[in-house]
Amino acid sequence: MAEFIVEGGHRLHGDITPQGAKNEALQILCATLLTPERVVVHNVPRILDVMQLIELLAAMGVEVEELSENSYAFCARNVNLDYMYTSDFAARCRRLRGSVMTVGPMLARFGVGCMPKPGGDKIGRRRLDTHFIGFSKLGARFDFDSDESVFSVRADRLEGCYMLLDEASVTGTANIIMAAVMAHGRTTIYNAACEPYIQQLCLMLNRMGAKISGIASNLLTIDGVEALGGTEHTMLPDMIEVGSFIGMAAMTRSEITVRNVAYDKLGIIPDQFRRMGIYIEQRGDDIYIPCQEHYGIESFMDGSIMNIADAPWPGLTPDLLSIFLVVATQARGSVLIHQKMFESRLFFVDKLIDMGAQIILCDPHRATVIGHDNRIRLRGTRMSSPDIRAGVALLIAAMSAEGTSVIQNVEQIDRGYSNIDGRLNAIGAKIIRKEE
Numbered sequence: 001m002a003e004f005i006v007e008g009g010h011r012l013h014g015d016i017t018p019q020g021a022k023n024e025a026l027q028i029l030c031a032t033l034l035t036p037e038r039v040v041v042h043n044v045p046r047i048l049d050v051m052q053l054i055e056l057l058a059a060m061g062v063e064v065e066e067l068s069e070n071s072y073a074f075c076a077r078n079v080n081l082d083y084m085y086t087s088d089f090a091a092r093c094r095r096l097r098g099s100v101m102t103v104g105p106m107l108a109r110f111g112v113g114c115m116p117k118p119g120g121d122k123i124g125r126r127r128l129d130t131h132f133i134g135f136s137k138l139g140a141r142f143d144f145d146s147d148e149s150v151f152s153v154r155a156d157r158l159e160g161c162y163m164l165l166d167e168a169s170v171t172g173t174a175n176i177i178m179a180a181v182m183a184h185g186r187t188t189i190y191n192a193a194c195e196p197y198i199q200q201l202c203l204m205l206n207r208m209g210a211k212i213s214g215i216a217s218n219l220l221t222i223d224g225v226e227a228l229g230g231t232e233h234t235m236l237p238d239m240i241e242v243g244s245f246i247g248m249a250a251m252t253r254s255e256i257t258v259r260n261v262a263y264d265k266l267g268i269i270p271d272q273f274r275r276m277g278i279y280i281e282q283r284g285d286d287i288y289i290p291c292q293e294h295y296g297i298e299s300f301m302d303g304s305i306m307n308i309a310d311a312p313w314p315g316l317t318p319d320l321l322s323i324f325l326v327v328a329t330q331a332r333g334s335v336l337i338h339q340k341m342f343e344s345r346l347f348f349v350d351k352l353i354d355m356g357a358q359i360i361l362c363d364p365h366r367a368t369v370i371g372h373d374n375r376i377r378l379r380g381t382r383m384s385s386p387d388i389r390a391g392v393a394l395l396i397a398a399m400s401a402e403g404t405s406v407i408q409n410v411e412q413i414d415r416g417y418s419n420i421d422g423r424l425n426a427i428g429a430k431i432i433r434k435e436e
Contacts, residue, residue, distance in 0.1 A: 010429060
């Protein structure tokens with residue numbers, strides 16, 4: 001176990017480059033199971049969740065070659081199906097929620113997929129119904145072993161069909177796409193997630209020989225093919241890191257440039273920060289945030305309090321609500337943060353209240369924040385990171401606070417942010433990593 005000792009009050013200055021997208025990486029790496037041919041992937045983020053998935057793929061029999069610090073080659077010509085029924089496979093999957101996306105490609109290529117109930121963030125119930133309902137509609141037989149908490153699906157041959165997803169689940173959509181690309185006939189998926197990372201997955205699969213149309217919409221049409229081949233793919237920069245760095249600059253009153261952000265893939269994110277009063281300038285594919293002593297939250301046109309809520313793409317990603325919440329604590333004005341898509345993700349605000357923030361937790365999904373307008377600084381404290389995104393929000397709060405803070409359980413932050421302390425220290429932060 002490790003902790004961060006954060007000396008608050010230091011302004012940042014300089015350039016920082018976001019890592020490859022975590023959420024894209026989990027999908028893309030699982031997709032390498034669809035072909036016996038070589039797949040090369042660039043801009044792979046070296047974070048805990050992704051490295052654990054690479055280790056899982058290697059344990060399954062995938063040949064993994066590290067080409068450079070952020071580039072890997074995968075060749076799944078000799079996948080060991082028996083390994084899926086071992087305790088080691090179960091233990092690895094339980095540590096990593098993204099492991100659920102191995103099921104779709106395994107079902108498509110080998111006719112069988114199984115996994116234990118996965119791990120991941122402690123942010124409430126995150127059901128898997130969408131995944132397995134989709135597999136069942138393609139003709140797979142579903143089974144759940146309640147004693148071992150293991151899900152499994154089998155099919156002699158998958159058959160294309162029409163399906164209307166009960167929710168626009170990103171991982172559910174990715175999993176069903178990977179199962180359908182080699183199904184017999186045509187599959188139509190309505191209410192599909194259409195995040196840039198889903199678009200990236202579809203484009204990669206098409207380069208491998210799949211036939212997917214409707215990319216970037218919520219209506220996908222997939223004509224099944226017999227087999228897929230190898231390809232080369234480069235990940236997008238992580239939009240959640242980009243948003244985290246914008247919020248960090250505002251809270252610490254810093255001047256930074258975020259490099260190579262794939263601006264046209266950020267959707268509503270830049271404009272939502274602007275509605276928080278944060279000045280953002282696009283410079284080519286970079287984002288420049290100047291030092292701002294004050295920033296004011298807009299009201300709606302009728303004068304009512306701003307409401308920031310998550311929604312399926314192209315709405316605001318739920319992974320950034322924690323950042324918007326902490327940034328609001330030092331804004332001028334008030335805002336209602338409404339976390340609709342996940343349970344229990346706002347409970348970390350207790351620590352911000354301990355630091356002096358004015359927040360009313362209305363219920364597990366809503367919090368009202370009354371900003372200090374930098375008149376009263378947060379104060380350092382001891383806290384623990386409950387999940388990836390809340391952990392970074394607490395890190396931002398600690399960096400802006402008066403005094404020193406200690407953040408425990410930083411392995412949660414490491415799951416989504418590569419060498420975050422080293423990269424922030426390089427532009428002026430004072431963060432010490434200490435092993436407990």
